Amino acid sequence: MQIIRKERPIEIQEETEVLVVGGGPAGIGACVSAARQGKKTLLLEKRGFLGGNITACYVENCNYFLAGTPFHSQGLYAEIEEKCLEKYGNCNVRSNKANSFDSECLKVFLDEFIQENGVKILLHSFVNEVVMEGNKIAAVIIQTKQGPLAVKADVVIDATGDGDVAYGAGVPFELGRERDGLCQPGTVSVRLAGADVDKLTEDGDGLGKITKAFRKDYRAGKVDLPCKRQDIPFGRLTKAGQISYVNYPCAYGVNPTDVEDLTRGEIECRRYIMDIFRYLKEHYEELKDIEITSMAPEIGFRDSRRIQGMHRLTIEEMEQQTHYPDTIAVFPRFYDMLSPDAIMTGDETVKGRGYKGYIYEPVKDDRQFEIPYRSLVPVKVENLLVAGRCISADHVAESGVRAVSLCMMTGQAAGIGAGLAIENKVAVSDVPIDRMQEILRSSGIDIPSQKLACHHSKLL
Ligand SMILES: Cc1cc2nc3c(=O)[nH]c(=O)nc-3n(C[C@H](O)[C@H](O)[C@H](O)COP(=O)(O)OP(=O)(O)OC[C@H]3O[C@@H](n4cnc5c(N)ncnc54)[C@H](O)[C@@H]3O)c2cc1C
The missing domain is CATH 3.30.310 (TATA-Binding Protein)
Structure with missing residues (x-):
């Protein structure tokens, strides 16, 4: 059964250069880095507060798995961690939770931090429709108490965790485990x-x-x-x-x-x-x-839609520590996949792969994996980037990508990618990668100097 809606005009609420949808770790990374490139940036968030799973699902001990390893927080995440802890502390008495956020204070910190960085925020703005013009997003529609409103942007970054904007734009996606479509369980903390x-x-x-x-x-x-x-x-x-x-x-x-x-x-x-x-x-x-x-105000998810991008990050690449010409983030080898079907047996390792049961491989040595920019670039749409847990990856790979601070790093790269696309008047797939990596490095992201030079603007 279907019902046909009458066409009706929708007011344009805002016009901006960069529009970020979703105020979780990825969206925070994206909007701050776009604004720091001098771009007019708007952040839309469906809830009444920012922080995504950190504040809405109480996931406060985000980088716990780096403790005692050779790795440390990077980029914007490290900056937020330091500034928020310095300003608000975390009222903690457990020695292994020293770096955890007090997520109620983080809400207030983010309100201030995002605006100080020149980003305009609109809360209570649920995006569930996209207006296309050819291969470009012409506007996204937010659902508000006053009815639908439109927002226009040169480049849109989907940081919804669920890939809602990409879905609305018709980008193909995967959901859940390859063999049966099951996702990791949802949790109300x-x-x-x-x-x-x-x-x-x-x-x-x-x-x-x-x-x-x-x-x-x-x-x-x-x-x-x-x-x-x-x-x-x-x-x-x-x-x-x-x-x-x-x-x-x-x-x-x-x-x-x-x-x-x-x-x-x-x-x-x-x-x-x-x-x-x-x-x-x-x-x-x-x-x-x-x-x-x-x-917690809402059930939280560890995985959801994973969009089809120009490059699908695979577990094999992560295991082989593959280098890419367009690497935008390097992260310690780490996987955490809660059993999608609640079967609690299995060997807990990526090698087992059947993932009967769950996979939990904490950081145990200096192995790392890389994420290429192309995993943030969806097929088919010229002015859309995706950041966070919904980037292009296989299901097991996503269980490593989903780390909060890494999601924020993908956001940082997307914000820079959006800025460069606008400056160079090109599609998001055609930005100068060497320049993007230069900006990322100067923003505190450790990217190794490239073995394969990638001076051409068009990505492979
Ligand atoms: C119970 C639980 C425990 C976890 N534990 C850890 C852990 O210990 N360490 C770790 O690193 N990771 C952990 N994770 C994973 C981590 O929380 C996520 O992978 C990470 O938060 C993803 O960041 P994101 O920005 O991509 O998405 P999210 O954090 O989900 O943020 C998405 C944001 O977009 C908003 N949004 C969604 N749809 C729309 C829309 N249509 N319009 C407007 N706004 C929208 C949401 O409200 C939200 O603010 C855990 C997850 C869960 C659920």
Whole structure:
């Protein structure tokens, strides 16, 4: 069944040079770097605050996996981490969460930081329609309380995590695991108060011990809870007894773009929150007085649509540490794929590949992988770039790409790409790569000097 809408004119709300859709890590990287190139930049965000999964899903300990490795935060992420921690601190007493954000403070920090950098922000601006003129986006349509409004831009950067703009522009995409289309589970994180801080800190990291014990008990069949999640990672513990992030509830088989699935996922996760809340209270003396202070405002996803770009990043390339002439980011080898089908057996390694069960390969040596600019350039559309977890990659590769700080690095590159396309009056696929890499390096991104010179403007 279908209904035909009557055509009607839509007011143009804004005209800008660079339009960034989505105010998560990738969108933040994109809009700040575009503005720092002197481009008139607008950021649209569907929620009432910025930060994406960091603030909306309490994913505060973003770069935890770099601790104790030869790697460090880079570029804009390093700048935000340093400035936000200096300004607001993080009220944390766990030694391994020293670099975590206090995500409520991060919301305020980002409001100020983004505007100080010359970016205009519009919140409550959900983009779900794109107007095309040939191979170019002529306008995106935002849904507002006043009805639809149009925004025109020279270049659009899709940082929605779901590739919503690219989808609207008709760019082909993949979703989920290649063999069955299943994505990693969705999670509604929760915050707890009333933890006994003295007990949890008297002999090392008490919360870390609970994480380990829970996993052992789950695998021994001693945890009789309906959620198939076998892990219970915790975020910060504050002096006031708050546990800022409990990443436990997992709804499996949810398509992040399907409204029926999303509804089921939200409701299912909230039930799991109540289960784990009671379980923790009953099983751990240190948590007997806990109460729920907040459930994350929306179910969060680790993967969703992955757009078809000029280059599809593959796990084989990542494993072979392939160099590209148009590398825009280099990141330590790291994969974290929660089992899409809730099967908890398997060897946990990329080599196993069947990913029966999940893949978790933390950084253990100095291996790195690269991302080429072409993975940010969608096929078919001349003035659109994609950044963050929805870039062109295979499903396992995305489980490494999805790292928050790397998503921000792809955003930084997209912002520069947009600026160069405007300056050179070319399609986003034709920007001068050597210049882009030069700007990235001067913005604190470690890109090795190229073995293969790429002076031509047209990408391969
Ligand atoms: C529970 C959980 C735990 C995780 N743990 C870690 C971790 O420990 N470390 C780590 O590095 N990564 C972790 N991740 C992954 C990480 O959070 C994401 O990969 C990362 O946030 C992706 O950044 P992004 O900017 O691409 O997308 P997102 O963070 O999803 O941001 C997208 C933004 O776009 C907005 N948006 C979406 N659609 C529209 C639209 N149509 N119009 C306007 N705005 C829109 C959203 O509201 C959001 O603000 C975790 C993810 C989850 C869900």
